[in-house]
Amino acid sequence: MGRKETRKIVHIKYIKIMAKKTTSKTKASKSILNSKSLDFLRAYLNNASPTGFESEGQKLWLDYIKPYTDDYFTDNYGTAVAVINPKADFKVVIEAHADEISWFVHYITNDGFIYLRRNGGSDHMIAPSKRVNIHTEKGIVKAVFGWPAIHVRDASKEEPPSLKNIFLDCGCSTKKEIEELGIHVGCVITYEDEFMVLNDRYYVGRALDNRVGGFMIAEVARLIKESKTKLPFGLYITNSVQEEVGLRGAEMITHTIKPNVAIITDVCHDTQSPMMNKIASGDLACGKGPVLTYGPAVQNNLLKLIIAAAVNKKIPFQRSAVSRATGTDTDAFAYSIGGVPSALISLPLRYMHTTVESVHKEDVENVIKLIFETLKSIKNNHDFKYNKK
Ligand SMILES: [Zn+2]
Numbered sequence: 001m002g003r004k005e006t007r008k009i010v011h012i013k014y015i016k017i018m019a020k021k022t023t024s025k026t027k028a029s030k031s032i033l034n035s036k037s038l039d040f041l042r043a044y045l046n047n048a049s050p051t052g053f054e055s056e057g058q059k060l061w062l063d064y065i066k067p068y069t070d071d072y073f074t075d076n077y078g079t080a081v082a083v084i085n086p087k088a089d090f091k092v093v094i095e096a097h098a099d100e101i102s103w104f105v106h107y108i109t110n111d112g113f114i115y116l117r118r119n120g121g122s123d124h125m126i127a128p129s130k131r132v133n134i135h136t137e138k139g140i141v142k143a144v145f146g147w148p149a150i151h152v153r154d155a156s157k158e159e160p161p162s163l164k165n166i167f168l169d170c171g172c173s174t175k176k177e178i179e180e181l182g183i184h185v186g187c188v189i190t191y192e193d194e195f196m197v198l199n200d201r202y203y204v205g206r207a208l209d210n211r212v213g214g215f216m217i218a219e220v221a222r223l224i225k226e227s228k229t230k231l232p233f234g235l236y237i238t239n240s241v242q243e244e245v246g247l248r249g250a251e252m253i254t255h256t257i258k259p260n261v262a263i264i265t266d267v268c269h270d271t272q273s274p275m276m277n278k279i280a281s282g283d284l285a286c287g288k289g290p291v292l293t294y295g296p297a298v299q300n301n302l303l304k305l306i307i308a309a310a311v312n313k314k315i316p317f318q319r320s321a322v323s324r325a326t327g328t329d330t331d332a333f334a335y336s337i338g339g340v341p342s343a344l345i346s347l348p349l350r351y352m353h354t355t356v357e358s359v360h361k362e363d364v365e366n367v368i369k370l371i372f373e374t375l376k377s378i379k380n381n382h383d384f385k386y387n388k389k
Pocket of ligand 1: 209210244353
């Protein structure tokens with residue numbers, strides 16, 4: 001046996017040992033999600049919930065969360081709130097946003113094409129050749145984003161997709177035919193793309209931003225119920241509308257609830273995939289745990305409580321910093337009704353506002369665990385002030 005072979009065998013043995021270790025580790029960390037919760041996640045993501053038109057999604061969400069909560073209400077614009085201990089004076093919010101980015105029909109041409117406006121930060125770059133659903137009173141009408149063939153384009157002056165040139169084709173040749181299908185200016189458009197699991201590791205789909213957040217806060221309610229945890233305060237599990245157009249739903253509902261504390265969950269950018277810039281966006285990775293944000297809108301004593309919960313329960317987490325606002329519903333809660341102690345627990349996500357948004361399964365579970373464990377450490381009338389009397 002030559003030296004080289006010996007080395008090879010040693011190497012193979014090492015790999016086997018490592019493989020064993022990995023298997024036992026996987027067994028130890030049992031998933032907190034069950035088949036019912038995953039069925040809900042799939043149905044919830046596959047249903048469209050465009051900004052301003054979230055009611056179908058909110059219905060699915062309320063149906064799922066009702067058995068785990070004591071009461072619920074909705075507001076005039078569609079934000080849904082499920083409540084545990086509705087009679088308690090001290091109110092804690094856990095929040096996500098229910099809406100997904102979409103498009104509006106803006107201009108129908110006489111020869112049967114449709115130009116669009118954004119509803120939220122929809123990405124013109126990814127539009128060409130996508131299949132879409134146009135939501136009409138008569139139901140869904142199918143259409144495609146057309147694009148001139150590579151053969152007929154002038155390679156020396158390729159025009160990138162923009163709102164000026166992307167258009168929908170729904171198989172009609174006149175404006176009248178389009179109108180007969182039930183399509184009019186103001187109809188909302190979403191992509192067809194649905195939920196899938198990638199390599200048993202990533203949840204992938206359209207608009208995980210931020211309906212995966214709605215899923216996670218609903219799972220927190222389930223854990224509270226199933227573990228028979230008694231919270232010493234009222235818990236307001238809030239699924240806000242209209243985040244994608246400027247935190248509007250959260251702005252509205254914070255005045256209705258008047259919470260004492262708010263913990264918000266939303267997605268943030270993973271920066272490990274090609275063309276991401278760590279100097280501009282920080283070093284954040286899918287699979288390395290929830291992201292905790294430092295910034296003026298985040299109340300530091302609440303943040304400390306979240307970090308303590310993570311450390312105590314050995315939940316991995318990452319840190320991120322923002323110079324001003326967080327750009328999430330956290331800001332709406334923080335800067336309302338005299339200042340509500342607020343913090344943000346983010347889920348790292350790849351390819352935001354595309355149809356293949358991806359999040360790591362373990363991060364989803366760890367966000368759920370971290371919110372759950374943090375809630376258990378909040379006391380009734382918890383005082384988060386920096387300088388106490
Ligand atoms: Zn978004």
